[in-house]
Amino acid sequence: MASYSIYTTFTRGEEVWELDPPEVVNSVLQYAAWGVQGQQSTYLKNNIYYQSDVKSNSLRLTSSGKEGVIFNGIADWLYEEEILHTHVAHWWSPDGERLAFLVLNDRKQYPYPKAGQANPAVKLYVVNLYGPTHTLELVPPDTEHYVTMVKWISKTKTSVRWLNRNTVWNLHRLLLCVLQNQEPVFSKDGSRFFLTVPVKQGGRGEFHHIAMFTTQVRRRENGLGFSGTVPSVDPFLSWLVAPCRAVKTVGLFPRRCLTCELNKAHCLYIDADISPTRQHVILHCKGRTVYVLFLALSEASVPFPVTRLLYNLPLMLSYPPDFSDSRHYGLLLLLDSAPGGQAVSDQFSLSWDSVLVSSDSVIVARLDGRGSGFQGQRILHEVHQRLGTVDVQDQIAAVEYLLKFPYIDRTRIAVFGKGYGAYLMLMMLKSTDSIFKCACAMSPVTDWKLYGESCVPLPLQFPQLFNSHIFSSVLQNVQALREQTLMLVHGTADANIHFQHTAELVKNLVKVGANYSMQIFPDEGHFLSQQSHLHLYAALTSFYRECLKEEFLPLPDDEEEEEE
Numbered sequence: 092m093a094s095y096s097i098y099t100t101f102t103r104g105e106e107v108w109e110l111d112p113p114e115v116v117n118s119v120l121q122y123a124a125w126g127v128q129g130q131q132s133t134y135l136k137n138n139i140y141y142q143s144d145v146k147s148n149s150l151r152l153t154s155s156g157k158e159g160v161i162f163n164g165i166a167d168w169l170y171e172e173e174i175l176h177t178h179v180a181h182w183w184s185p186d187g188e189r190l191a192f193l194v195l196n197d198r199k200q201y202p203y204p205k206a207g208q209a210n211p212a213v214k215l216y217v218v219n220l221y222g223p224t225h226t227l228e229l230v231p232p233d234t235e236h237y238v239t240m241v242k243w244i245s246k247t248k249t250s251v252r253w254l255n256r257n258t259v260w261n262l263h264r265l266l267l268c269v270l271q272n273q274e275p276v277f278s279k280d281g282s283r284f285f286l287t288v289p290v291k292q293g294g295r296g297e298f299h300h301i302a303m304f305t306t307q308v309r310r311r312e313n314g315l316g317f318s319g320t321v322p323s324v325d326p327f328l329s330w331l332v333a334p335c336r337a338v339k340t341v342g343l344f345p346r347r348c349l350t351c352e353l354n355k356a357h358c359l360y361i362d363a364d365i366s367p368t369r370q371h372v373i374l375h376c377k378g379r380t381v382y383v384l385f386l387a388l389s390e391a392s393v394p395f396p397v398t399r400l401l402y403n404l405p406l407m408l409s410y411p412p413d414f415s416d417s418r419h420y421g422l423l424l425l426l427d428s429a430p431g432g433q434a435v436s437d438q439f440s441l442s443w444d445s446v447l448v449s450s451d452s453v454i455v456a457r458l459d460g461r462g463s464g465f466q467g468q469r470i471l472h473e474v475h476q477r478l479g480t481v482d483v484q485d486q487i488a489a490v491e492y493l494l495k496f497p498y499i500d501r502t503r504i505a506v507f508g509k510g511y512g513a514y515l516m517l518m519m520l521k522s523t524d525s526i527f528k529c530a531c532a533m534s535p536v537t538d539w540k541l542y543g544e545s546c547v548p549l550p551l552q553f554p555q556l557f558n559s560h561i562f563s564s565v566l567q568n569v570q571a572l573r574e575q576t577l578m579l580v581h582g583t584a585d586a587n588i589h590f591q592h593t594a595e596l597v598k599n600l601v602k603v604g605a606n607y608s609m610q611i612f613p614d615e616g617h618f619l620s621q622q623s624h625l626h627l628y629a630a631l632t633s634f635y636r637e638c639l640k641e642e643f644l645p646l647p648d649d650e651e652e653e654e655e
Contacts, residue, residue: 095123095134097145108145110134121165122179128187131220139164139181139192141220152218152226155194164192167211169204172586173543174237186246191217191229193238203589205541213238215251245281289468296469350374359437378439402461402470405435406489409448409455414498420454421503421639422493423447426486426512430474431464443628444507451636456493460485478539479518479563486519490526502528503639507631509533510588510617514565517596521571529638531631533580534617537565537592569599577607578634580627582615 094117095110111118115136123134130144137156140149153163164181170193171178181192196212204210215238218226231238231253240252275284283305289297349372350361358376365372411420425444428434434457447453459466462474462482473481494501504527508516513535520530536542577600581593593609600607610630612623619627 092119092121093123094118095120097132099145111149112136112138112140113149113151124179126187127183127185131187133164133181133190135163135165137161137163139190141190143220150224152190152224153192153194160197162193162195162197162211164194166193167195167197167200168586169200169211169543170195170213174239182241182243182249184243184246184249188221188246189217189219191215191241191243191249193241203543203586205543210235210237215241217249242275242277244277244284248281250275250277250284292467295467296472298467360439378437404461404470404485404489405459405466406492407435407457408493409445411448411452411454413452416498418452418498419500419503419641420452420498421505421641422490422499423453423455423635423639424486424490424504424506425455425457426506426508426515427510428459428463429511430462430478430482431471433459433463433465435459436465443631446628446632447635447639451639452641453635453639454499456489458486458489460489479514483515483518483522486515487523487526500641503641504528505635505638506530507533507635508535511536517565517572520575520577521565521568527575529576529578529634531578531580531634533627534582534585534588535565535579535592535596536588537596539563541589541591541595543587566595566599569596569605570603572600573603573605575606576638577605578610579607580610580612580630582612582617582619582623584614585617587617 097108097110099106109117110120110123110132118136121135121137123132125132130142132142132145134140134142134149137158138154139152141152142149155161156163162180164179166175166178166180170180180195181190183190192215194214194216196214198212199209200211213236215229215231216226217229218224229249229251235255237254238251239254241249243249275286277284283303285301285303287299288302290300290302292298292300350363353374358374358378360376360378362375362377363372364375414420423444425434444453444455448455460482461470464471490504493499494504506516506519506527507530508514510533513532514537516530516532517535517537520527579593579597581588581590583590597607597609610627612619612627615623
């Protein structure tokens with residue numbers, strides 16, 4: 092919320108125009124920005140106002156706006172935090188003659204919709220800004236939906252992604268908070284667009300490829316008489332996306348490696364920055380080879396007969412610089428990625444755990460288990476309706492595998508988790524007996540009933556219909572955490588995973604007399620400020636340094652010294 096003014100910069104006399112809705116003075120606006128052509132602009136105060144230039148009168152495009160209830164062209168909490176990842180919910184056409192915008196109705200919705208609660212009602216409109224004002228509603232294919240992406244293809248065409256809320260569940264529901272606003276790339280004439288789609292690739296199921304589609308619509312009828320529209324698909328443009336990332340072309344265009352001759356340093360993790368003219372590219376090398384093991388997971392590795400296939404899961408270890416297999420080292424397992432994420436890659440990084448590796452002779456381990464990304468859709472979808480089961484089993488199997496190494500001290504095993512990783516960590520502590528000496532959970536998800544509805548799988552969205560939330564809740568059987576040395580960390584203003592998760596866990600820990608310590612960051616969100624980050628890093632290194640330090644037995648004094 093702010094007041095906005097427009098200043099001229101090319102005239103001698105200073106000219107100032109206040110941005111105010113008609114018949115309002117000194118108003119506080121929700122948003123204001125320039126358009127894409129000339130001096131046109133929009134500003135929002137519950138409704139959308141349009142000016143063709145700085146001296147023209149404002150034109151009100153909507154009239155339904157109501158403070159905190161009806162949002163026109165601007166996102167409410169759910170759409171800003173979880174879906175669009177921006178407070179802007181309107182989009183200009185390339186020529187500036189049309190404006191697409193969302194209207195969000197929060198009358199029946201709680202500010203933070205949880206599992207089973209109502210979502211804001213959403214509608215999408217396009218308004219014509221030149222000539223007679225005409226507003227057209229774009230009708231969605233389903234009644235319960237999210238609008239996750241809006242992008243103009245040309246002056247008169249726009250693309251929209253509607254995501255079904257209730258009837259169809261797949262892992263994209265779980266990954267909504269991360270991937271939902273991916274935009275297609277359109278050709279200049281708008282006749283073709285590129286989008287990543289899953290395609291069968293080898294024994295690991297589907298991998299994401301870049302597919303090229305045409306925007307020409309053709310009609311198809313199946314044997315049941317149902318008719319619909321589908322895009323025609325052309326050959327693929329890219330090769331599979333794997334943990335080893337490089338730039339390649341294949342399919343419709345001649346296949347050739349664009350970076351092989353340039354990659355003299357054998358870089359295995361590259362970001363590419365392509366120039367606007369498409370004639371040059373800057374390659375950012377972000378990592379060379381790191382030591383990666385592969386954990387073989389078979390039916391015998393897990394206690395439940397749910398996996399009959401053999402998986403090779405990447406396990407990365409960070410060793411102290413003076414490592415010797417004749418010594419004994421403490422082990423720290425890190426779990427800090429959500430489903431679809433990647434913890435093991437060739438990307439170089441330094442964080443607080445690097446201090447423990449370099450200064451305290453601690454080995455740090457990361458595993459991309461079932462449910463992780465960049466290993467194919469088969470591994471990714473293993474957690475489908477099984478959150479906190481197979482992914483927990485994989486992490487436990489990794490620790491048991493590492494305990495077979497002679498240089499791992501089985502009395503000094505620790506674990507750290509953040510967000511969904513903290514949820515897995517707490518489920519691990521409840522599933523194991525005396526493996527971990529200490530653990531720290533940062534911003535943990537403890538009960539899916541308390542989590543944002545848009546990121547909760549369908550069986551957990553309606554707790555009154557399913558019992559899944561009971562079996563997947565950390566708050567069940569908290570007695571199993573009673574003897575654990577546990578540290579909890581959470582920001583009180585966390586809008587992603589509310590502090591209520593930790594508060595409910597603490598309430599249950601107190602009931603069973605559990606041993607825990609707590610680090611609270613007042614008024615901090617899910618991502619801490621720089622000062623709080625430094626404090627957190629110091630607290631974490633101190634906690635694990637004390638936990639994983641090597642214990643030395645005192646040597647008995649000589650008899651002669653005792654006599655003296």
